[in-house]
Amino acid sequence: MEEKDILILGGGPAGLSTALxxxxxxxxxxxxxxxxxxxxxxxxxxxxxxxxxxxxxxxQSLGLDVSEIPHMDVKTAHFDYAGSGLAISLPGTHALRIxxxxxxxAWLAAKAQERGLEIRTGITVRDVKPDPAGVTVETSAGTFxxxxxxxxxxxxxITRRCVLPNAPIFTARLLEVLTPLNGNGERPERKxxxxxxxxxxxxxxAGYVWDFPTQVQGQPMRCWGVYDxxxxxxxxxxxxxxxxxxxxxxxxxxxxxxxxxxxxxxWFDPFNPFSVPGVLLVGDAAGADPLFGEGISLALGYGFVxxxxxxxxxxxxxxxxxxxxxxxxxxxxxxxxxxxxxxxxLVYTFRWEWFQFLLWRVLQPVxxxxxxxxxxxxxxxxxxxxxxx
Ligand SMILES: Cc1cc2nc3c(=O)[nH]c(=O)nc-3n(C[C@H](O)[C@H](O)[C@H](O)COP(=O)(O)OP(=O)(O)OC[C@H]3O[C@@H](n4cnc5c(N)ncnc54)[C@H](O)[C@@H]3O)c2cc1C
Numbered sequence: 001m002e003e004k005d006i007l008i009l010g011g012g013p014a015g016l017s018t019a020l021x022x023x024x025x026x027x028x029x030x031x032x033x034x035x036x037x038x039x040x041x042x043x044x045x046x047x048x049x050x051x052x053x054x055x056x057x058x059x060q061s062l063g064l065d066v067s068e069i070p071h072m073d074v075k076t077a078h079f080d081y082a083g084s085g086l087a088i089s090l091p092g093t094h095a096l097r098i099x100x101x102x103x104x105x106a107w108l109a110a111k112a113q114e115r116g117l118e119i120r121t122g123i124t125v126r127d128v129k130p131d132p133a134g135v136t137v138e139t140s141a142g143t144f145x146x147x148x149x150x151x152x153x154x155x156x157x158i159t160r161r162c163v164l165p166n167a168p169i170f171t172a173r174l175l176e177v178l179t180p181l182n183g184n185g186e187r188p189e190r191k192x193x194x195x196x197x198x199x200x201x202x203x204x205x206a207g208y209v210w211d212f213p214t215q216v217q218g219q220p221m222r223c224w225g226v227y228d229x230x231x232x233x234x235x236x237x238x239x240x241x242x243x244x245x246x247x248x249x250x251x252x253x254x255x256x257x258x259x260x261x262x263x264x265x266x267w268f269d270p271f272n273p274f275s276v277p278g279v280l281l282v283g284d285a286a287g288a289d290p291l292f293g294e295g296i297s298l299a300l301g302y303g304f305v306x307x308x309x310x311x312x313x314x315x316x317x318x319x320x321x322x323x324x325x326x327x328x329x330x331x332x333x334x335x336x337x338x339x340x341x342x343x344x345x346l347v348y349t350f351r352w353e354w355f356q357f358l359l360w361r362v363l364q365p366v367x368x369x370x371x372x373x374x375x376x377x378x379x380x381x382x383x384x385x386x387x388x389x
Pocket of ligand 1: 008010011012013014015036037038039045046047048049050051123124126152153154155156157158174175176200225262264265282283284285288293294295296297299304
């Protein structure tokens with residue numbers, strides 16, 4: 001049995017950022033940290049790869065610059081109802097940066113390894129058993145023992161299932177498809193823009209259809225998808241692919257010509273538990289954004305908050321992690337998660353056509369203000385905090 005002080009289970013943005021923040025704040029802990037990842041980098045991850053400014057701010061706080069990775073910059077992000085609505089662009093910079101997740105995560109893992117953090121790939125975690133003296137982790141490569149475990153194994157991860165088997169689960173459904181750049185007769189200005197269209201909401205799909213520019217191995221492509229938070233699961237709904245099919249057809253694409261993939265997202269609920277003694281959860285394992293299904297920036301933010309809690313546990317030699325919930329919910333990350341959770345209920349429960357029309361086409365200044373205050377701009381406030389406060 002191999003022993004480490006800190007075991008991180010899962011090497012997506014949440015696990016890797018936790019390791020990187022721990023390294024930045026307490027470099028002496030680096031040899032005592034081990035990250036286990038079941039895949040080998042670069043590994044596929046179904047995701048549209050849209051990074052908001054907060055993600056870049058968090059990465060910059062780690063001394064990392066994502067422009068090193070192949071990317072597409074989105075000049076304007078459109079939040080529409082049935083084809084028109086609110087357009088957001090930022091003066092002098094991009095509104096959104098799109099990066100393929102296999103490339104982003106492999107780059108982040110390489111940066112962690114360059115800093116001396118140990119990552120073992122191709123190891124699947126099978127069981128996580130906390131006890132009063134530590135945590136035992138059973139894997140495909142044998143048994144590990146740690147003082148603390150960070151569950152960063154995503155929406156379908158095993159850590160949460162082992163340590164919090166009875167916690168309620170809130171899961172969104174997503175479908176995604178990649179297509180070449182041009183359909184028949186689409187608007188040429190779409191090339192650099194990202195679109196979120198909330199037209200499926202009145203039909204009971206509590207989310208939107210997206211259409212982003214992306215690149216795959218240097219080739220410009222479009223990434224399309226549909227997000228349903230499932231907040232209207234009590235309503236009779238069309239099949240999830242119906243709105244995606246309709247939007248693609250409107251722009252000259254036939255969904256049946258492309259490979260459709262699906263993956264769930266576990267979303268955040270403030271009443272859910274986020275830790276048990278010896279084990280804390282980060283990223284999708286703890287809960288992503290219920291409003292948009294956004295999770296990359298949040299996963300990076302969880303890394304910062306979790307690192308603070310882990311360092312406090314070592315400082316006090318107390319591994320019950322009783323402060324994690326408060327630390328998370330009281331942080332700017334917790335603030336945006338709670339706000340998005342509340343706004344999600346509001347935006348999707350009032351599903352009537354007139355309300356969606358009003359929201360995206362008429363109340364634009366109000367929507368911009370709410371987004372500016374509660375949805376965006378939390379990353380800078382988070383990293384300006386002392387991580388141990
Ligand atoms: C279709 C789709 C589109 C999306 N688009 C966006 C977007 O545009 N922008 C955005 O911000 N977010 C988007 N998201 C959400 C985003 O992908 C997630 O929120 C983000 O990946 C969460 O990061 P994470 O590190 O918590 O989990 P993950 O990225 O899922 O990483 C978990 C890691 O744990 C590993 N793992 C799992 N189980 C085990 C095990 N048993 N043992 C060892 N390792 C294990 C996995 O291999 C993986 O590497 C999208 C999600 C989906 C499904």
